[in-house]
Amino acid sequence: MIQKKICMLGSFSVGKTSLVKRYVSSLFDEKYHTTIGVKIDKKQVSVEGQELTLMLWDIAGEDAFFTIRPAHLRGMAGAVIVIDGTRESSFDVALSLYQMLTGLPDGQVPVCFALNKADLTDQWIIDDEKMQVLEKTGCEIVETSALENRGVDEVFQSLAGQILCMKQAV
């Protein structure tokens, strides 16, 4: 079966681990547990009749103390950049990560932006201007909530579809 590596990227505490946990195990934990290093989970999906295994690399969030090791992105077929809709700083980190991905020597991989914590839209700071910035990247943008299980399957399914499309195009 085809295996594809997907990297979960984003600032700390945006909900990367929660999204993976919801997607892989259908579980959600209210408490925030910081991730150190890398955690890899697998999920089998079917996209347009084709079976593939997604290797989900949940990589510790970026902050003042930790930056992502470029080696972790080696062999990556796609990335989910997670933004906490309630935190401005996570939007800025997401953009800088996207810039970093576009500069990778291996060429650009499909990227999806997960606008997470969609259950807290009353506290969101994502205004039209910020949405336009994200839309300009041409990447898929999905509103997600691991708490309410909203948009979670969609973001991974969409990315898997894009990865397969890219593979077929090649």
Place this chain on the structure above:
Amino acid sequence: MDNKLLSKIHNLLDQVVFTCREDGLFEAQSIIPDWLVFHTGKHLVRGAYYLTEVFPYLDCFIEDAREHWSRQEMNPLVSEIWVETEADGREVAFQVKVMSIDNQQVMLLKRLGSSYREQSQMLQHIRESMLTQEMLEAELNVRTQQIRQREEDIALKLISLTSYRDEETGSHVRRIGLYAAKVAEAFGWSISEVNDIRVAAPMHDIGKVAIPDNVLLKAGALNDEEFSTMKKHTLIGYKMLAGSGIPVLEMAATIARSHHERWDGSGYPDGLKGSQIPLAARITAVVDIYDALVHKRVYKAAMAEQEALSLMRSMSGQHLDPEVFSVFMELLPLMRAIRQTVYEEEETEPTYSDPRL
């Protein structure tokens, strides 16, 4: 020290020593502990392990490891920490170190215990503090914006006072603020200062509320005594606005006092010259004259923009700060856009005779 003893030590330290064979499999050089058996299971082939299949993280790290081994380095290359889930659902962290010893490619696999938990707890505390700090900063920003909004509301109430006494329209005062903000931005002012001048500049004539009607509303030219009374609006405005400690009102006070100063020192009330005149007042003087010239008043017709700019050019270096005027001219398209957007029905929508200007 024999291998058996070393192997026991490794076992006690929750670590296993492997060497990498030419076929890419890893051969254990110390006891395989129970905690590893759960993970390795079916991946044992002819006494060696497919560690890169056991631990997908190593499949990524192995490239760095091979490069390190090829350099025959004894100094260990340390991997990132990665987390695996054990049979009982607990998450356990691992780390490897690779090095070359006696031409052998060595990999030390360590199961991290308390050190990982301590590091994890410390990071958890740090990140929770960072989240709290971010939350407090966001709350502070919201509160600051609310205070600023209230300051602006108060300022607008004050500005509305002046319209009871003279002919200045509401659109005029709004435009003055918007023009001044653009010029201030071009001078590299901070966002906060730009916001201040947007609100403060329209208050430049607030002192006129204290000028008697027979002088303020006189249709003809003022005599010396009347002009002397009229000039007092600068200091009156200053006294009305100064001393609050609120930045926007302090800037408004400065502008009210100094907007009739002239670059050559011939202005009033203090006879300041050149850069002695606060920049906020110099900016306000330029944009106020522009807007007054190009719009009609009850006592005068609107001047064509080209004519107004020509007049202002002649005032530059004497009445007006030449640098501010030059910046203003560079921003002319923006000023026109403001005029197009902010006008009242009694004012005619602006048209420009010379499209190059």
